[in-house]
Amino acid sequence: MADGDVPERMQAAALDEFGGPGVITLRILPVPQIADDEVLIKVWSAGVGVWDAFEREGTLVPEGTSFPIVPGADAAGSVAAVGRQVTNVAVGDVVYVYGYTRPKGGFYAEYAATKAQYVAKLPAGLPVEHAGAMPTxxxxxxxxxxxxxxxxxxxxxxxxxxxxxxxxxxxxxxxxxxxxxxxxxxxxxxxxxxxxxxxxxxxxxxxxxxxxxxxxxxxxxxxxxxxxxxxxxxxxxxxxxxxxxxxxxxxxxxxxxxxxxxxxxxxxxDGETGPRQLQRLNELIEAGPFQVHVAEKFPLGQAAEAHRRLQTSFPGKLLLTVA
CATH class of the missing domain: 3.40.50.720 (NAD(P)-binding Rossmann-like Domain)
Incomplete structure (x- = not known):
């Protein structure tokens, strides 16, 4: 099921070879198709973490990944489509996600496909503008x-x-x-x-x-x-x-x-994810105001610059703003 507004192609920050930050460039790619147990996320923001740099360098590449590789392990956004078996979220829900495996690409993109078990509704008390930097x-x-x-x-x-x-x-x-x-x-x-x-x-x-x-x-x-x-x-x-x-x-x-x-x-x-962990995390977050400290935001087209910033020291997190 989809909301009817999903395009066939999207902007994504991707790489065709492993290397330094400069290998990440903005390009147009097909929007991924989802399986029955998957969710299509319209990405609003994506976290930038050291694991993304490891993926870019070729030292920590999720199973099943192939070029062009779209990095990004976590994000926040809205549900654009759901597979037939999905019951935990519905089209239009505002969610966050930590995509443990992501053979169809990561979250440095306008849309991303992920297993429904990695997705949770945004809890009360978590500001949506910074939520993409939080999950992993x-x-x-x-x-x-x-x-x-x-x-x-x-x-x-x-x-x-x-x-x-x-x-x-x-x-x-x-x-x-x-x-x-x-x-x-x-x-x-x-x-x-x-x-x-x-x-x-x-x-x-x-x-x-x-x-x-x-x-x-x-x-x-x-x-x-x-x-x-x-x-x-x-x-x-x-x-x-x-x-x-x-x-x-x-x-x-x-x-x-x-x-x-x-x-x-x-x-x-290691960070564990799944329905039980996501529920516990949400319960803890909802116990009071929860802050995700974002040191700097970058538009999707500046993903390479965000990776250069990763090599410096800063408090909190870096964030890519997508939508």
Missing amino acids: DALTALSGLDMLGLSAGAWVLIFGASGGQGHLAVQLAKRQGLNVVAVASGAEGVALVTRLGADVALDGHGDLAEVLGRIREVAPDGVDGLLAMAGGETLDKLTEALRDGGVLGYPHGVQPEPSERPGVTVRAY
Whole structure:
């Protein structure tokens, strides 16, 4: 079923070879056809993440993908058409999506086809203009928090807290009743995580002995869990803040990978999606105003420029505006 206004062709940012940001160009492609278990999304905005750069470079290409490749793992928009078996959304619904596999192309396009199980209605409290930047990072942050398995009242340290996944993890952790120590980047990052409800907000670029001292003041026995959105020497030092038997979790892709050490369990995780995870995420988001911090927006035709911006540091997320 379709809304009758779906064209045969669309604009998309795509690539015909792997390489640097310059391989992504704007072109006209056919609008993908949907199967019975799929949804056609009219894309309003698409998130720009490091995984998109990995896809562009050829190091993380979803199964079944072929050139021309349209990148983009997540988006927000409206449902333009649904397959015959689809019951969770209807034509016209405003939705967000994290497309785990996307053989018919990603979301750097005016239209994209995706499995219905990856699609959820936009929850109350989530501003639609920034929703496209949220799905992959929010679902990955939720997977990380689930993996830590902490009870309400426990202390969690989030390193890289002002980044795309980190600033969402801060909000999701607070909604699960956790006490949050957010280690962010610079004064701007500290201000962001403070605004988002972190109990303690510290600058990871500052004196680490001082940072560890502040953490010990609030959690004398150490924090119960640590989510690391970045690796390296700062993380190695911050691991001292974990209590004996604490867990350090990090999303796959963090480099250098955190090393094992006595008394600390180190576990990697991936963002999980599907009806159950999407429902849980929506329930947590609807618990109050939820902010997706967008550092910069780019029109679809400037997708290559957005990928160049990815190589710099910024708080929050980058967003492609499509419709």
